Each structure stands twice: as structure tokens, then as C-alpha cells.
Amino acid sequence: MKNLQEKATGAGRGLLQNYLNRHIQFAASDGETDDNGVLQNDDSAARSPFGTREYWDSLYQGNGDYPANEYQWYYGFQEYGKYVTQLIPRNSNVLLPGIGNDPIILDLLQKGYSTLTGTDYSEHAIERQQELLSYAYGNVDMVKLHCMDARKMPTDWNDKFDAIVEKGALDAIYLSGDGNFEKAVKEFERVLRPGGILINISGVVPGELRRDVFDEQQWEWVRDGSDDLKAGIFILKLLSS
Numbered sequence: 608m609k610n611l612q613e614k615a616t617g618a619g620r621g622l623l624q625n626y627l628n629r630h631i632q633f634a635a636s637d638g639e640t641d642d643n644g645v646l647q648n649d650d651s652a653a654r655s656p657f658g659t660r661e662y663w664d665s666l667y668q669g670n671g672d673y674p675a676n677e678y679q680w681y682y683g684f685q686e687y688g689k690y691v692t693q694l695i696p697r698n699s700n701v702l703l704p705g706i707g708n709d710p711i712i713l714d715l716l717q718k719g720y721s722t723l724t725g726t727d728y729s730e731h732a733i734e735r736q737q738e739l740l741s742y743a744y745g746n747v748d749m750v751k752l753h754c755m756d757a758r759k760m761p762t763d764w765n766d767k768f769d770a771i772v773e774k775g776a777l778d779a780i781y782l783s784g785d786g787n788f789e790k791a792v793k794e795f796e797r798v799l800r801p802g803g804i805l806i807n808i809s810g811v812v813p814g815e816l817r818r819d820v821f822d823e824q825q826w827e828w829v830r831d832g833s834d835d836l837k838a839g840i841f842i843l844k845l846l847s848s
Contacts (some may be wrong), residue, residue: 806842
């Protein structure tokens with residue numbers, strides 16, 4: 608990360624800022640949504656504050672329990688990156704849902720990935736990503752940021768991505784209330800191409816529910832992270848969509 612920061616110049620950051628201002632998108636969705644296309648959720652149904660949008664909006668504005676500008680959720684790239692580089696080719700189209708303020712885009716750019724899409728339902732998280740990308744160098748034309756809900760992604764994203772990497776997004780969605788975890792996984796199945804890889808880093812979703820939703824007729828379990836100490840690194844391959 609330090610190398611990225613050292614290579615960023617004031618002029619380069621200004622040009623990148625202009626680019627990002629043009630490329631941040633706010634998704635439109637069907638159903639009961641807010642102005643950003645985020646599905647409306649009753650926070651009173653949440654199992655934990657971590658399942659509420661209010662909590663995450665507050666955190667990314669600097670009022671939470673964790674750093675607002677940058678935080679590596681569960682693991683740093685040095686701990687899970689080997690699975691990314693072994694299983695996901697550098698030319699892959701990679702989705703990063705619920706990206707929050709994690710510097711994963713910078714990590715992936717440094718490893719040679721360039722076609723990256725980061726999403727989050729908090730516009731403040733997208734603002735934090737915009738700030739992090741000011742430390743990027745080289746060509747970021749293929750990096751996209753979208754303010755959207757992982758439970759309701761654009762209809763034209765069918766089979767769009769070769770891989771999905773998420774760190775705690777499905778945990779927060781599970782904690783937001785009954786049925787939301789299942790909705791998000793269905794969306795992952797829709798936007799991921801058959802044969803695509805999902806890296807799911809999770810410390811909250813119950814194992815029985817995970818097994819039920821990631822049905823072995825639909826998903827091949829490449830790695831079961833149930834015995835990992837801090838959080839599980841679960842790796843699955845989509846068999847069909």
C-alpha cells in the first residue's frame with residue numbers, strides 16, 4: 608500500500624478525481640428503493656447494529672467504532688490474496704460487493720487486476736473508495752464504483768462477472784434480517800458466469816444456512832473455511848446460473 612501512495616502525485620490525483628467523479632454510478636432498481644436504488648430495509652428487523660444501514664453510514668462518516676478512511680475487514684490481502692491470485696486470472700472481470708472502506712481495489716490493482724467493480728449501498732462508502740483510489744497509479748479506466756444494493760443489482764448484469772470477492776458483505780446482509788442473505792446469494796448466482804469463482808470471507812453466517820443456500824447442485828465447494836480461526840475463507844465455483 609505504501610508503494611501506491613508514494614507513486615501518487617498531486618497532479619495525478621486531480622486527474623483521477625475528475626475521472627472518478629464521472630464514473631461513480633447510482634443504480635436504479637425496481638421495488639421499494641431510495642434515490643440510489645437501495646432496497647428499503649426495516650432496520651428494526653436487524654439481528655445486530657451491523658445489519659443496519661444507519662450503522663454503516665455513520666461509520667463511513669467517521670462516527671463509528673472502526674476507522675472511517677480505511678479498514679481491512681477480517682483479513683488483509685496478505686492473508687487471503689494467494690487464493691485470489693491462484694484461482695482468478697488477472698484479466699477477469701471482478702465484482703467487489705459491499706466494499707465499504709476496504710483497500711482491496713488497491714491490492715488488486717497492485718497485483719495486476721484492472722477490470723474491477725466495487726459496490727456498496729452506502730454512498731459514504733463509495734466516497735471513501737474514491738479517496739482510496741486517489742492513491743492508485745496507472746490505468747484505472749476499468750475500475751467502476753456503484754452505489755447499489757447487493758440484493759438488487761442491475762438486470763443487465765446477467766453472467767457479467769468472472770469472479771466475486773467479498774469480505775463480510777454477506778455477514779452484514781444476513782444480520783439485516785430474515786431472507787436477505789438468500790436474496791443476495793441469488794443475485795450473486797445471476798451476475799456470476801457459470802464456472803466463476805466466489806471468495807466469501809465470513810465470520811457470522813451460520814454454517815447450516817450457508818450449506819443450504821450454497822447448494823452443491825448449484826455450487827462446487829472449492830474450500831470450506833469453517834475451521835479458520837478469525838473468519839472463514841470460503842471459496843465456491845458456480846456450476847450453473
